Amino acid sequence: MVEPFSLPPGYKIQKFSQTFLDSLLYATTRGMAEIYIAEYRGEEVGRIVFVNTGAKYLIYVLNVSPEHRRKGIGSCLVQTVVRLADKPIYLSTYSAKNFYTRLGFTVEHEQEIFGFVYGYVMVLRPPA
Ligand SMILES: CC(C)(COP(=O)(O)OP(=O)(O)OC[C@H]1O[C@@H](n2cnc3c(N)ncnc32)[C@H](O)[C@@H]1OP(=O)(O)O)[C@@H](O)C(=O)NCCC(=O)NCCS
Numbered sequence: 001m002v003e004p005f006s007l008p009p010g011y012k013i014q015k016f017s018q019t020f021l022d023s024l025l026y027a028t029t030r031g032m033a034e035i036y037i038a039e040y041r042g043e044e045v046g047r048i049v050f051v052n053t054g055a056k057y058l059i060y061v062l063n064v065s066p067e068h069r070r071k072g073i074g075s076c077l078v079q080t081v082v083r084l085a086d087k088p089i090y091l092s093t094y095s096a097k098n099f100y101t102r103l104g105f106t107v108e109h110e111q112e113i114f115g116f117v118y119g120y121v122m123v124l125r126p127p128a
Pocket residue numbers: 059061062063064065068069070071072073074075076091092093094095096098099
């Protein structure tokens with residue numbers, strides 16, 4: 001179970017419509033994406049792009065500006081979409097494996113080439 005997180009003072013998360021998605025992303029996701037922006041004093045400091053592929057969800061982009069990291073913003077962005085999800089949420093990452101593990105995701109399989117692991121496909125399933 002994912003624990004609740006709270007944003008520090010001054011931060012907020014807003015949902016943006018698909019018109020804010022750039023044309024490449026819109027084309028890639030065929031209009032099935034939702035985007036949530038974390039703001040601090042009116043400036044974007046992070047975003048998550050969440051794609052509904054039908055049977056599964058995909059975290060397509062998660063990014064927090066370096067100077068705003070380690071304050072819980074990334075966790076709150078993930079929790080924003082986890083709360084909405086009634087189907088498994090998948091993602092692929094390498095460096096953020098521990099971050100997602102802390103949020104309840106598990107490794108579905110390792111991505112490797114010539115025996116070298118370069119990424120992890122991770123999943124969080126909704127409660128039964
Ligand atoms: C991964 C990423 C989104 C995390 O964002 P974040 O806002 O720093 O996330 P959080 O603050 O919620 O948690 C990150 C870490 O800070 C710690 N943390 C959370 N709240 C904290 C606080 N108030 N004070 C200090 N540390 C805190 C967490 O325990 C976690 O620790 P870890 O580094 O050992 O994993 C960010 O590092 C990033 O944008 N990285 C580059 C892009 C990337 O890797 N994206 C993910 C691929 S899908």
